[in-house]
Amino acid sequence: xxxxxxxxxxxxxxxxxxxxxxxxxxxxxxxxxxxxxxxxxxxxxxxxxxxxxxxxxxxxxxxxxxxxxxxxxxxxxxxxxxxxxxxxxxxxxxxxxxxxxxxxxxxxxxxxxxxxxxxxxxxxxxxxxxxxxxxxxxxxxxxxxxxxxxxxxxxxxxxxxxxxxxxxxxxxxxxxxxxxxxxxxxxxxxxxxxxxxxxxxxxxxxxxxxxxxxxxxxxxxxxxxxxxxxxxxxxxxxxxxxxxxxxxxxxxxxxxxxxxxxxxxxxxxxxxxxxxxxxxxxxxxxxxxxxxxxxxxxxxxxxxxxxxxxxxxxxxxxxxxxxxxxxxxxxxxxxxxxxxxxxxxxxxxxxxxx
Amino acid sequence: xxxxxxxxxxxxxxxxxxxxxxxxxxxxxxxxxxxxxxxxxxxxxxxxxxxxxxxxxxxxxxxxxxxxxxxxxxxxxxxxxxxxxxxxxxxxxxxxxxxxxxxxxxxxxxxxxxxxxxxxxxxxxxxxxxxxxxxxxxxxxxxxxxxxxxxxxxxxxxxxxxxxxxxxxxxxxxxxxxxxxxxxxxxxxxxxxxxxxxxxxxxxxxxxxxxxxxxxxxxxxxxx
Numbered sequence: 248x249x250x251x252x253x254x255x256x257x258x259x260x261x262x263x264x265x266x267x268x269x270x271x272x273x274x275x276x277x278x279x280x281x282x283x284x285x286x287x288x289x290x291x292x293x294x295x296x297x298x299x300x301x302x303x304x305x306x307x308x309x310x311x312x313x314x315x316x317x318x319x320x321x322x323x324x325x326x327x328x329x330x331x332x333x334x335x336x337x338x339x340x341x342x343x344x345x346x347x348x349x350x351x352x353x354x355x356x357x358x359x360x361x362x363x364x365x366x367x368x369x370x371x372x373x374x375x376x377x378x379x380x381x382x383x384x385x386x387x388x389x390x391x392x393x394x395x396x397x398x399x400x401x402x403x404x405x406x407x408x409x410x411x412x413x414x415x416x417x418x419x420x421x422x423x424x425x426x427x428x429x430x431x432x433x434x435x436x437x438x439x440x441x442x443x444x445x446x447x448x449x450x451x452x453x454x455x456x457x458x459x460x461x462x463x464x465x466x467x468x469x470x471x472x473x474x475x476x477x478x479x480x481x482x483x484x485x486x487x488x489x490x491x492x493x494x495x496x497x498x499x500x501x502x503x504x505x506x507x508x509x510x511x512x513x514x515x516x517x518x519x520x521x522x523x524x525x526x527x528x529x530x531x532x533x534x535x536x537x538x539x540x541x542x543x544x545x546x547x548x549x550x551x552x553x554x555x556x557x558x559x560x561x562x563x564x565x566x567x568x569x570x571x572x573x574x575x576x577x578x579x580x581x582x583x584x585x586x587x588x589x590x591x592x593x594x595x596x597x598x599x600x601x
Numbered sequence: 602x603x604x605x606x607x608x609x610x611x612x613x614x615x616x617x618x619x620x621x622x623x624x625x626x627x628x629x630x631x632x633x634x635x636x637x638x639x640x641x642x643x644x645x646x647x648x649x650x651x652x653x654x655x656x657x658x659x660x661x662x663x664x665x666x667x668x669x670x671x672x673x674x675x676x677x678x679x680x681x682x683x684x685x686x687x688x689x690x691x692x693x694x695x696x697x698x699x700x701x702x703x704x705x706x707x708x709x710x711x712x713x714x715x716x717x718x719x720x721x722x723x724x725x726x727x728x729x730x731x732x733x734x735x736x737x738x739x740x741x742x743x744x745x746x747x748x749x750x751x752x753x754x755x756x757x758x759x760x761x762x763x764x765x766x767x768x769x770x771x772x773x774x775x776x777x778x779x780x781x782x783x784x785x786x787x788x789x790x791x792x793x794x795x796x797x798x799x800x801x802x803x804x805x806x807x808x809x810x811x812x813x814x815x816x817x818x819x820x821x822x823x824x825x
Contacts, residue, residue: 503689503695504689505684505712507712593656
């Protein structure tokens with residue numbers, strides 16, 4: 248859930264802009280996660296040669312796998328190198344936390360601002376010296392943002408990013424803003440005609456690129472849910488049949504004293520529904536905790552940092568869906584045992600006992 | 602309640618063989634009488650009581666309750682007769698283990714749709730009548746077997762049953778407790794004018810019964 252949130256946020260960051268990436272890059276919503284570097288000077292060429300361009304900003308986006316000497320199983324920390332004068336185009340009016348510190352200047356060759364989540368995790372404060380890829384950097388501010396991507400990001404001047412990642416004069420994204428009245432599609436077509444080895448992706452194209460992946464994830468989710476639903480149904484049914492079988496004398500007694508069949512049926516369904524309610528509550532509690540623990544294990548982010556965002560990882564609507572599913576599974580699973588319970592007759596039970 | 606059985610037969614199939622538990626029995630119980638059916642184990646006493654209590658269906662023959670042919674009744678109507686007009690006492694008590702003595706006695710009244718207040722008042726009174734006024738909130742496992750059978754008798758009286766059908770009610774009890782239980786059933790029969798049908802081995806019941814039958818190999822014989 249957190250990763251799909253991050254993926255969706257990528258378009259928030261580059262909203263209204265065409266993203267230019269190398270044809271060879273592996274991209275998620277225009278964010279290159281592998282390969283695809285090109286010369287920074289391409290941004291200038293695009294600006295000069297294509298009249299539909301108002302601004303072209305070169306960006307170096309890196310996903311370090313070794314960070315603070317810890318190897319991350321999945322990339323959760325990002326570095327973004329942006330020319331200082333163009334920062335606002337990328338991060339918008341994002342302020343610094345508490346108004347403390349300042350954004351790095353063009354002259355700076357060791358200053359960075361960091362996301363709040365990173366700051367909390369590593370106890371980094373303004374003025375703190377940190378190590379990234381063997382380079383000592385100074386934290387000059389903490390970003391005050393709710394975007395998960397920026398929260399886990401180290402923002403630095405483009406030159407500094409190129410230096411510490413040894414990507415001299417190279418970038419992997421050019422964020423291009425169209426002139427007034429020009430659509431993203433027109434601009435993208437113009438760029439692709441001018442430059443052969445790049446893809447110019449509009450906001451819609453970026454969404455379309457990720458849609459099959461999200462759809463596949465959804466399909467997998469539904470498949471897994473269906474299998475779990477059927478297995479749970481069988482399990483609930485088996486356990487309830489065993490439980491009814493152990494109490495066959497009680498149900499037969501109810502029949503002997505004249506209890507209506509509907510009463511016996513409701514009794515069993517109510518029992519399984521109550522088990523469902525309890526199971527649902529416990530399942531959500533333990534399941535959510537497990538989701539947090541797994542997220543923490545995979546990302547090396549301390550568990551405590553996930554608690555405030557528990558409703559992002561397991562949204563309330565999911566919790567409600569899970570709860571209702573469990574209750575429904577238990578009720579449906581109780582139907583056959585309930586019918587079985589209504590068929591218990593004292594004569595047969597006593598005959599079997601004696 | 603008057604119960605009459607005509608040419609009543611119940612057979613079972615056990616593997617390839619056929620067992621006749623009740624064999625062409627003619628039987629009649631009049632209102633407010635105490636009837637005892639005696640016979641050795643396996644003679645068919647429980648089967649006969651299950652048939653009379655509408656808990657089982659005969660293979661052939663008929664049972665009439667107040668001249669109504671019960672074979673014509675639907676399952677729902679048979680259940681209603683059991684709930685409102687009959688009370689059952691089993692050898693093994695058959696109390697619901699998760700309910701207290703009070704709740705066990707309240708159960709038939711609850712099923713009959715009586716108010717909570719009425720259920721509570723009557724259940725307390727019935728349990729006091731059977732000498733368990735101080736055991737209201739005990740669960741079956743916290744009661745002695747004699748006390749459990751008293752609770753079962755109180756439960757059988759909950760809906761003012763016209764007939765109590767007791768299958769070996771003293772079978773699990775020591776002689777002193779058995780005597781108390783027999784006395785209790787006798788008092789209920791005499792004071793409430795409740796018809797009582799008891800299947801038993803117990804000699805003491807034989808002494809107090811208005812009518813005595815013996816049942817051997819499914820065949821019933823009137824003794825007195």
